[in-house]
Amino acid sequence: MVELLARRDLLGPFATFHMAGHWDADGSQMAEAIQRVVARRTGRKPRAAAFPWWLLTLTSPFVATFREMREMRYLWREPVRMDKARFIAALGQEPHTPLDEAVEATLVGLGCFTTSASSEA
Numbered sequence: 001m002v003e004l005l006a007r008r009d010l011l012g013p014f015a016t017f018h019m020a021g022h023w024d025a026d027g028s029q030m031a032e033a034i035q036r037v038v039a040r041r042t043g044r045k046p047r048a049a050a051f052p053w054w055l056l057t058l059t060s061p062f063v064a065t066f067r068e069m070r071e072m073r074y075l076w077r078e079p080v081r082m083d084k085a086r087f088i089a090a091l092g093q094e095p096h097t098p099l100d101e102a103v104e105a106t107l108v109g110l111g112c113f114t115t116s117a118s119s120e121a
Helices: 002-006 028-042 053-059 064-071 085-091 099-109
Strands: none
Touching: 002 085, 028 099, 053 064
16 A cells, blocks of 8 residues: 555555455465464464354344345355456555465454564564
8 A cells, every 4th residue: 555655646546456355265364374374373283164044044034134144155155356457557566464464463453462582473
């Protein structure tokens, strides 16, 4: 974002840019990254399980949020990828934070962990 802001005089008004980010075709890479980070920080690997969509189907007539979640389920079934071509054309490359580093920073930011010397090593 900083690099784009530095070039804002060269960009058109309301120019939009997409980053490809991390591609996780089946959702397992994110879950595994969370497990690795939590295990490294706590010494315990959390359990991961499939989301109980059947439960949302059962309860959605009574809970509006569950009804809306079911409506958005197609986003878990259909790949949605952002085209980074304009971003690359403007900056020459896409900066990329390694997945485990990004997950750890997010979990720390959410207050799931406190920062420690061991995580900074």
